[in-house]
Amino acid sequence: MPAKRPALVVPAPPQPTQASQPYTYSSLEQAPAASTLLADEIALAIAYNGISQAVMMVTPTDLEDFVVGFSLGSGIVTAAADIYSVQVAGCGAAYQAEVEISSRAFWALKDHRRQLAGTSGCGLCGVEAVEQALPELASLAPAALPPAEWLVGLRQRLGEFQPLGQHSGAVHAAVFMDAQGTLRFGREDIGRHNALDKLIGALARQRISSHGGLAVVTSRCSLELIHKALRAGLHTLVSLSAPTGLAVQWARRHNLNLIHLPHHSAPRVYSPALEKHA
Template sequence: MRRHSNSQGGAAMKAPHPQAQPLPPDGCEVPVEVRGGIAGAPGRDVVAEEVPVAMVYNGISHAVMMASPSDLADFALGFSLTEGILDRPDQLFGLEVQAVEEGISIDMHIAGDCFARLREQRRNMTGRTGCGLCGTDSLAHAIRPIQRVPVQPVPPADKVQRALASLRKHQPLQAQTGATHGAAWCDADGRLLQALEDVGRHNALDKLIGARIRHHGVAAFDNGFALISSRASFEMVQKCASVGIRCLVAVSAPTALAIREARAAGMTLIGFARPGRHVIYARGDDQFSEETPE
């Protein structure tokens, strides 16, 4: 079973202490019974693992996410930035990933002003899940104001198609299990530079964001585009805008709210990216003149 690294790296994070228990693998084999259609099908199948992962800040548990147990340092950093818990990666002083009896705990030491803000937010929110808004108890907190991103030309069609054609070979866990999403960063020429996977589409994007920022800093999202194997919900657009991603390409459909948010942010949003075809729903370089979707 292929494993992604959970190494910490970067000046903002300390290496974790030795773990009391090993982390579970990304997937496992299970016995199955196949009925019809496949002659001589094996009696075992590889399935994706899904575990509860607690995000703990300065000793206080903030959220529990259901996620794949890989690239968790990247996940923690990306989640902390896209959820507005951190403003900058250097506000994360230390991080430790631990397997515990109930799942996995990611213990983070963050800056005092960030923690004070988080404590205030917790007065109005009991928790989030991979679906994004569960636990939000106020309509005012459901949709945060979206950040504007720098203008970037819409990627040429052949570059989008080049990236799309290489996505599948960068999703080994999906190839084994058929149960995970992928999020990838592509350069302006459509070369796929980095891809991460998770059972949750939001999680996969957070992992990508964390990994890119940890290794490339403020230049992580210059001159390229993000490619996701899922639909483009408004949360995906907001996460991208929060770190300056200027173009999001989705294999499936966007929602109307995602389109409105992308146009408000000055992002390019492309959906239904399939071989030989894709649809531009928002343009960062030249916003559509017609009314945004209702």
């Protein structure tokens, strides 16, 4: 019987040293404004014993810690001793983690894979390639930004479209505003991705055109929400929480209007980029 292999803590390879970068924003009146730091995110593909398991959108720091914690917290391994090595490599927005685990844990992985696809967290569980996390998507036709008055008092007006959230909390909302600036309806879910999916589905099932309107999300705005908006043909996305840097990059690249609505200051237009306003 072969000797039991010891768990191996791999020294961290070179990784991104910054978790945030500055981005410019302007006002809806297109006056020059300022810049602010936005959190970065990357797509981290995780493979166990050479088999792709999931792609997670994560902040590019402490990646080995994340991989080990994800492995334990998701039940892929039951003890850290089942993880023999973790090797992380990549650049830009795409990284890969190659994880070697014990035979016992690897045999149990097939059952666990079926459980991951339905989680409501921040990852892209079940997506097995970085190419799927960072897909080639068609750009939208450029669209006008919404009038500034549409967003006045918007945070307060969203309350009537969040009955579950007001009653119980712990849910996100996505709300549709039509081309006249009228809030029409919203959808709620414990998963921020799910809430936007529900809104997009409601628009499709009710055959309501999103042309000239916008979607408002109460959650932070990361890359997955940009993907969903682009695929659904939503030209403007308003987020009550700051977007990630990667979300801004993709919104600018694909002509999606992206606006952050802070608690106590004017709306911040991150896309289109400031130089396009000239």
